[in-house]
Amino acid sequence: RIVYVNGDWVPEAEAKVSVFDRGFLMADGVYEVTSVLDGKLIDFEGHCLRLDRSLSELEMTNPHSNAEWLAIFREIVAQNGIVDGMVYLQVTRGNPGDRDFAYPAADLPPTVVLFTQSKPGLADSPAAKTGWKVISVEDIRWGRRDIKTVQLLYPSMAKMAAKKAGVDDAWLVEDGFVTEGTSNNAYIVKGNRIITRALSSDILHGITRAAVLRFAAEAQFEVEERNFTIAEAQEADEAFITSASAFVMPVVEIDGAALSGGKVGPVATRMRELYLDEMRRAAL
Numbered sequence: 230r231i232v233y234v235n236g237d238w239v240p241e242a243e244a245k246v247s248v249f250d251r252g253f254l255m256a257d258g259v260y261e262v263t264s265v266l267d268g269k270l271i272d273f274e275g276h277c278l279r280l281d282r283s284l285s286e287l288e289m290t291n292p293h294s295n296a297e298w299l300a301i302f303r304e305i306v307a308q309n310g311i312v313d314g315m316v317y318l319q320v321t322r323g324n325p326g327d328r329d330f331a332y333p334a335a336d337l338p339p340t341v342v343l344f345t346q347s348k349p350g351l352a353d354s355p356a357a358k359t360g361w362k363v364i365s366v367e368d369i370r371w372g373r374r375d376i377k378t379v380q381l382l383y384p385s386m387a388k389m390a391a392k393k394a395g396v397d398d399a400w401l402v403e404d405g406f407v408t409e410g411t412s413n414n415a416y417i418v419k420g421n422r423i424i425t426r427a428l429s430s431d432i433l434h435g436i437t438r439a440a441v442l443r444f445a446a447e448a449q450f451e452v453e454e455r456n457f458t459i460a461e462a463q464e465a466d467e468a469f470i471t472s473a474s475a476f477v478m479p480v481v482e483i484d485g486a487a488l489s490g491g492k493v494g495p496v497a498t499r500m501r502e503l504y505l506d507e508m509r510r511a512a513l
C-alpha cells in the first residue's frame with residue numbers, strides 16, 4: 230500500500246512518524262473514516278465538516294481546505310486502486326520535540342496520515358442479510374464523545390467483550406440509556422417510528438446518522454430523537470446501527486433477546502437500500 234504522510238506518498242513500510250508525536254503519546258488527534266464505493270467517496274463533505282469541527286474543538290488548525298482534502302483523498306484512492314473500501318485520515322497535533330501535558334504553540338505543523346483499506350463487495354456484506362447481535366456494556370468513556378479523537382481504548386475493550394460473548398458489537402449504556410455502539414450510532418424501530426438518541430456531547434455526531442435521518446423523514450418515517458433503554462430496545466420491532474463503514478446494519482439480538490423473530494426487519498432493510506442508493510448517486 231501507498232500511504233500519505235505529511236505531503237509524501239510512500240510505501241507503508243517506509244512511513245515514519247516521530248515517537249514524540251502527541252498522537253502517539255497523548256491520543257492528541259482526530260480521525261475520519263470515509264467509505265469508497267465504485268472508486269468514489271461516500272459523503273466526503275460530511276466527513277470534511279466533522280473533521281473541521283473536531284479540530285477546532287481541540288484548538289488545532291485544519292491544515293487543508295476541503296478542495297485540497299478532496300484531491301488528497303482521490304489521489305490515495307487512485308494510487309491504491311481502491312474500488313470498494315475506505316480511506317482513513319488522521320490528524321494529530323504533531324511533534325513538539327518532547328513530552329509535555331501543555332499543548333505546544335498552535336502553529337506547530339500537525340501530523341497528517343492517510344491510508345486505504347480495500348474491501349471488495351463492501352456494500353453487499355452478507356452480515357446485512359443476517360443482522361448483528363449485540364450485548365450491552367457500561368459506557369465509561371470520557372465526556373466529549375462528540376469529538377472524533379483517536380482515543381479508542383474503551384470502545385476496543387467493549388468490542389473485545391462482544392467478541393468474547395460471541396456477538397458482533399456492544400451497545401454502550403449510561404445512566405440506564407443506550408448512548409451508541411462501539412463505533413456506530415444505535416436506533417430502534419417501533420411501527421413507523423425510528424428512534425435514536427439526540428445529539429449532545431454524549432455521542433459522536435455520526436455522518437451516516439445525519440444522512441439516514443434525512444432520508445427517513447423524506448420516506449415518511451417518523452423520526453424521534455430521544456433516549457431509550459436496553460429493555461425498550463428488546464421490545465422494539467427492529468433495531469439497527471449506522472456508520473460510515475457498515476452503512477445501515479440491522480440488529481437482530483440484544484443481550485440474548487431476539488428482535489423481529491431474529492430476522493432482519495423491513496425498516497432497516499429499506500433504510501440500508503435508501504442510504505446506499507442516495508449516497509452512491511451523490512458520491513465524489
Ligand code: PMP
Binds near residue numbers: 433471
Ligand atoms: N459513534 C461512534 C463512537 C463511532 O466511532 C462512529 C464511527 N466512527 C459512529 C458513531 C458513526 O459515525 P459515522 O456515521 O460518521 O461513521
